[in-house]
Amino acid sequence: MDRFLTVAVCQSGPIQRADSRSAVIARLVAMLERAAAGGAELAVFPEMALTTFFPRWELSDPTEILSFFEQEFPGPETQPLFDAAKGLGIGFAIGYCEAVADGGHLRRFNSMLLVGTDGERVGHFRKMHVPGSEEPEEGVTVHLERRYFEPGNTGFPVFTFKGVRVGMLICNDRRWPEAYRMLALNGAEVVLIGYNTPLVLTETPRLAHLRMFHNHLPMQAGAYQNTVWVAACAKAGEEEGQMLIGGSCIIAPSGEIVAQATSLGDEVIIHRADIGMNAECARAGFDFARYRRPAEYALIGTQAGRAGE
């Protein structure tokens, strides 16, 4: 039986610090309506879709930090997004900052939620590869994600959405081949990705022109090497003086980019993904059970650094 899933990537333009949750939600709802009007069954929003990318700042006031987090999701301000989706009969995945009570203190994760066409939770993922540092480091663009988020503890789960097996990755996760491989081994057919990626990293001048190449390359390889669809959604444009790249895209299991955003603003791209293409691509060389040699890869699961590091 032919299987298709029509996916919309809802790239978000910049979100400034002063923008309220409700103003942001109104923008996301507008995109959700465009996605649904275009026939989409599942919409993808960026990482940290409700706030500005605050890890560019060194913050210490707990109340200020917590203002970027959701303690309940949906909560009063975000419920309209869930209601709109249910009304439109469209599912969505969205990145948000998750604060969760654990034995009297709050744990903080960079998370993504997958929501069904009925507005109910389908799945949940916490970013596994948290980049940056806890304190500013000499000669490095300030990126303090490790100050605000602990590394995810969900593993790489896969969920069923309208009969299709769906996994999620968040931003830096997309650069690590293990992330796609784990999702593929867990049965993923579609990988949803949200990201916030600065245009400029001061520490690597000779790599500066490669930011978009380095965005697409690992996602295209991840799609091709795992024969999965990838739908990747940026938050883009100038946020609080920092330019974020766009380049949101939908990638076929062949590794081809089949839809791509061209703006740095709110933009919806849609593709009717042929899930049958996964198996066709897998037959052309990626029969895992036949050709992979797990016993020879043991080091990948036991050793973090390079030999001699």
Add this chain to the structure above:
Amino acid sequence: MDRFLTVAVCQSGPIQRADSRSAVIARLVAMLERAAAGGAELAVFPEMALTTFFPRWELSDPTEILSFFEQEFPGPETQPLFDAAKGLGIGFAIGYCEAVADGGHLRRFNSMLLVGTDGERVGHFRKMHVPGSEEPEEGVTVHLERRYFEPGNTGFPVFTFKGVRVGMLICNDRRWPEAYRMLALNGAEVVLIGYNTPLVLTETPRLAHLRMFHNHLPMQAGAYQNTVWVAACAKAGEEEGQMLIGGSCIIAPSGEIVAQATSLGDEVIIHRADIGMNAECARAGFDFARYRRPAEYALIGTQAGRAGE
């Protein structure tokens, strides 16, 4: 201290069945001389550099099969290549079909040998991901590597050549992200690859135009995601009626192709690889010891197929 290694990729044009070993060796020596004249310290030859790509045929006669293999390497016909390299003071890596006696029978591997500037063995690798099948399969381009070769038993070793840590991969190995990762975890700084890749696979018409894209994509991702240099060498052109793609290239740890062959014949491309670039690229996000999460990747080393397969 700045570290450089000047690498030559010596792409080979087609080798027909009737071509003698000595005729082939003469062509390889001519390329080795061009490489040395261009300042190269290490030359890379293709997979199965001494013979035609015979797994396109279904052969059963043991003597005929063995004619494509080296039982000693170097042997009388191949020694001139080693002598030439020693005379030129250049190292090389070369793919060949290896037959090795083991308890009264011959075991066959698709192998690659790394030879030092003194003409002596430095390292040895046996192809880990042997593609194709043992018997022709319905609706699939005949590719019987598994009929003629057992999967390699060397793991993913890394060797020191002129102070640089070098690993090898052969053809299909280059499509699997685990192969680069294992070499990187073992300390590789440069990955040498030889391949024979048919232009046409009859079973996947909608992927037919992507053969070169699928050649470069996983190698560029492998270089970028592991911050290693990749030097990849094709056997190219029309061999016994079957067209093989070229596209031999040298790829920086940024994932950029910095040198590429343009012909389908014997062609030498050279690049002076800045080994210092590896660490610079690693600092821009690929600090393995800091960010990788091996315990979360365990499945990669324990489960071959996709869930539900």
